[in-house]
Amino acid sequence: MSSSGVYSCSCKIGPSILNGDLSCLGDECKRMMDAGADYLHLDVMDGHFVPNITFGATMVKWLRKKQPGVFFDLHMMVSEPEKWVDEMADAGANQYTFHLEATENPRDLIKQIRNRGMKVGIGIKPGTPVEKVLPYVSDVDMVLIMTVEPGFGGQKFMADMMPKVKHLRRNHPGLDIEVDGGVGLSTIATAAEAGANMIVSGSAVVKSPDPKSVITQLREITEKWIKQNAQQQTQ
Ligand SMILES: O=C(CO)[C@H](O)[C@H](O)COP(=O)(O)O
Numbered sequence: 001m002s003s004s005g006v007y008s009c010s011c012k013i014g015p016s017i018l019n020g021d022l023s024c025l026g027d028e029c030k031r032m033m034d035a036g037a038d039y040l041h042l043d044v045m046d047g048h049f050v051p052n053i054t055f056g057a058t059m060v061k062w063l064r065k066k067q068p069g070v071f072f073d074l075h076m077m078v079s080e081p082e083k084w085v086d087e088m089a090d091a092g093a094n095q096y097t098f099h100l101e102a103t104e105n106p107r108d109l110i111k112q113i114r115n116r117g118m119k120v121g122i123g124i125k126p127g128t129p130v131e132k133v134l135p136y137v138s139d140v141d142m143v144l145i146m147t148v149e150p151g152f153g154g155q156k157f158m159a160d161m162m163p164k165v166k167h168l169r170r171n172h173p174g175l176d177i178e179v180d181g182g183v184g185l186s187t188i189a190t191a192a193e194a195g196a197n198m199i200v201s202g203s204a205v206v207k208s209p210d211p212k213s214v215i216t217q218l219r220e221i222t223e224k225w226i227k228q229n230a231q232q233q234t235q
């Protein structure tokens with residue numbers, strides 16, 4: 001979809017509220033948007049695909065009422081992702097990011113998501129080689145490279161996932177590439193240099209006393225690398 005030959009990706013910062021105060025998720029979302037976030041990354045976990053449970057479509061529906069205009073990227077860490085497409089679309093999701101490992105029929109699922117008017121994201125866990133996702137890249141809007149084992153916030157960034165990001169960026173200069181897990185001020189340069197442009201940051205933003213400053217710095221560093229990488233491509 002978005003992987004043209006031109007280095008045309010733009011920086012987007014999407015906080016994950018997973019490690020925020022889940023008892024007041026609506027306020028946490030507002031706090032993140034007020035701090036300058038471009039979108040919200042909502043982590044849906046089913047206790048089966050990952051060993052943790054968060055929330056489902058009902059929560060998304062209520063968040064949508066509180067944040068009518070915000071882009072919701074649903075990170076679906078669930079088995080049988082086909083099951084929740086309709087409910088998430090009805091709840092107001094903008095993008096449905098499923099895990100390649102969770103489905104037997106990625107192509108059918110991509111169609112199903114599109115038919116419900118949502119953008120399509122496809123994610124891979126650290127143990128999944130990037131080659132597995134390549135056949136689907138031109139049919140999706142975004143590829144998510146997990147930089148931690150999915151399931152919990154606050155884990156250590158896996159820099160050894162960067163060759164996957166580099167491979168995708170080299171071959172798809174216009175693609176939205178998202179990194180998720182352990183991304184903060186000490187790791188953003190590594191991810192951005194590799195070519196990530198959609199930056200999910202959880203603990204580093206929500207736990208900071210100054211989330212606005214963290215988001216601003218994440219953006220500055222990512223934009224710097226987008227420019228630098230684009231220049232290198234034209235040389
Ligand atoms: O998908 C996730 C975990 O499976 C979260 O989005 C991710 O962990 C963000 O939190 P942090 O930046 O604290 O790692």
Ligand SMILES: [Fe+2]
Pocket residue numbers: 016041042043075180200
């Ligand atoms: Fe996530």
